[in-house]
Amino acid sequence: MASFLQIADDDEGHELDLFCVPRHYENDLERVIIPHGLIMDRTERLARDIIRDMGGHHIAALCVLKGGYTFFADLLDHIQVLNQNCDESLPLTVDFIRVKSYCNDRSTNSVKVIGGEELSKLSGKNVLIVEDVVETGRTMETLLSLLSECKPKMVKVVSLLVKRTPRSSGYRPDYIGFEVPDAFLVGYALDYNEHFRDLSHICILNDQAKEKYKV
Ligand code: PRP
Numbered sequence: 001m002a003s004f005l006q007i008a009d010d011d012e013g014h015e016l017d018l019f020c021v022p023r024h025y026e027n028d029l030e031r032v033i034i035p036h037g038l039i040m041d042r043t044e045r046l047a048r049d050i051i052r053d054m055g056g057h058h059i060a061a062l063c064v065l066k067g068g069y070t071f072f073a074d075l076l077d078h079i080q081v082l083n084q085n086c087d088e089s090l091p092l093t094v095d096f097i098r099v100k101s102y103c104n105d106r107s108t109n110s111v112k113v114i115g116g117e118e119l120s121k122l123s124g125k126n127v128l129i130v131e132d133v134v135e136t137g138r139t140m141e142t143l144l145s146l147l148s149e150c151k152p153k154m155v156k157v158v159s160l161l162v163k164r165t166p167r168s169s170g171y172r173p174d175y176i177g178f179e180v181p182d183a184f185l186v187g188y189a190l191d192y193n194e195h196f197r198d199l200s201h202i203c204i205l206n207d208q209a210k211e212k213y214k215v
Contacts, residue, residue, distance in 0.1 A: 001172070002172060002173060002174055002175055003176070004162065004176035004177065004178060004179045005038075005042055005178045006179045007034065007178055007179065007181060008181070009164070009181045011033070011181070012031065013031035013032050013033040013204065014031060014032040014033075014035065016029055016032060016203075019032050019201055020200075021199060021203070022198065027209075028205060028206060028213075029203040029204065030205070030206045031203065032202070032203050033183075033201075033203060033204055034178060034180075034202040035201050036188065039071075039074075039160070039177070040074060042178065043071065043160070043177065044078045046078075046158060046177055047078035047079045048078075048082060050075075050079065050128065050156075051079060051082050051083070051088060052088070053156075054090060054126065055086075055088035055089065055090055056088060057126045057154075058092075058125070059091070059092050059093075059125075059126050059127070060092075060093050060122055060126065060128070060152075061076060061092055061093070061095070061130055062097060062122065062127055063095070063097070064097055064099055064131045064139070064143065065098040065099070066098065066189065066191070066197070067131070067132035067189050067191065068189070069189055070132075070189035070197075071130060071131075071132050071188070072130045076092065079092065095121065095122065097113060097119070097143070098114050099112065099114070099139055099142075099143060100114055105184045105210060111138055111139050111143075113146065120150050122147065122150055123150045123152065124151065124153050125152050125153055126153050126154040126155075126156075127147065127152045127154065127155045127156070128156050128157075128158060129143065129144075129147075129158070130158055131157065131159040131173070132160050132161065132188070132190055133159060133161040133163060133185070134159045134168075134171065134172075134173055135163045135165055135167065136165070136167045136168060136169055137168055137170065140159075140173065141169060144157070156174045157174050157175070158174065158175035158176075159173040159175070159176055160177040160178065160188075161176075161177060161178050161179075161180050161185070161190075162179050162180070163181075163182055164179060164182055166182075184205045184210070185202050185203065185204060186199065186202070186203055186205050187199035187200065187201050187202045187203045188201065190202065192209070192210065192213055193213050193214070193215050
C-alpha cells in the first residue's frame with residue numbers, strides 16, 4: 001500500500017497571518033492546511049519513489065487538467081533534477097487530458113473528458129497519471145477504464161492528495177502525497193468554481209467564500 005503523509009482530522013493547520021496569501025483571497029480562507037514548502041518537499045520524495053520503481057522505463061506522464069497542472073510541473077521538475085544526478089534515470093514525455101466533474105463543492109456524478117490528447121496515443125506505453133486530488137475516486141476510475149481500452153503497457157497513478165471521505169469508492173492511487181480531512185480545500189491549482197488556483201498553499205475555504213463564488 002502507498003505510504004503518505006497524514007493530515008489528521010483534528011489538525012488545525014496554520015493561521016493565515018503566518019504566511020503570504022494574495023490580498024484578494026484573505027477573507028475567503030480559514031486556515032493554511034499544507035504550506036507550499038511542505039508540498040514541494042513531499043513532491044521531491046514522490047519523484048524519488050517513482051524513479052526507484054519506474055527507472056529505466058520510458059514514461060508517458062499524463063497530466064489531468066486543470067487541477068493537476070501545478071503538481072505535474074513541480075513533480076516533473078523534481079524528476080528532471082534527480083535524472084541529472086542519479087545512476088538510474090527516467091526518459092519522460094508529457095501528455096494532457098481535461099476531465100471535469102465538480103460544480104460548487106459537489107461532484108456532479110458525471111465525469112466528462114472535455115479535451116486533451118487522444119488516449120489512443122498511449123497505447124503500448126508506460127503511463128504515469130498525475131492528479132491533484134482523489135475524492136470519490138470516480139474521476140480516476142473513469143479515466144483508468146477509458147485508458148485500459150487503449151491497451152497501455154503499464155499504468156501508475158500519483159495523486160498529491162487523497163481525501164478521507166465516506167463518499168470514497170475505495171480507490172487508492174499507487175503514489176499518494178498527503179491523506180487529508182474531508183474539508184473543501186483550495187490552492188496549488190485546486191479550485192472552487194475556477195477561483196483559488198492562483199494560491200500557493202493548500203487552504204481550507206470558509207463558508208462565506210462558498211456563497212460568494214457559487215455559480
Ligand atoms: C477535481 C480533481 C479531480 C477530481 C477528483 O476535478 O482535479 O480530477 O475532481 O474528484 P473525484 O475523486 O471525486 O472524482 P474537477 O472536476 O473539479 O475539475 P478541475 O480539475 O478542472 O478542477
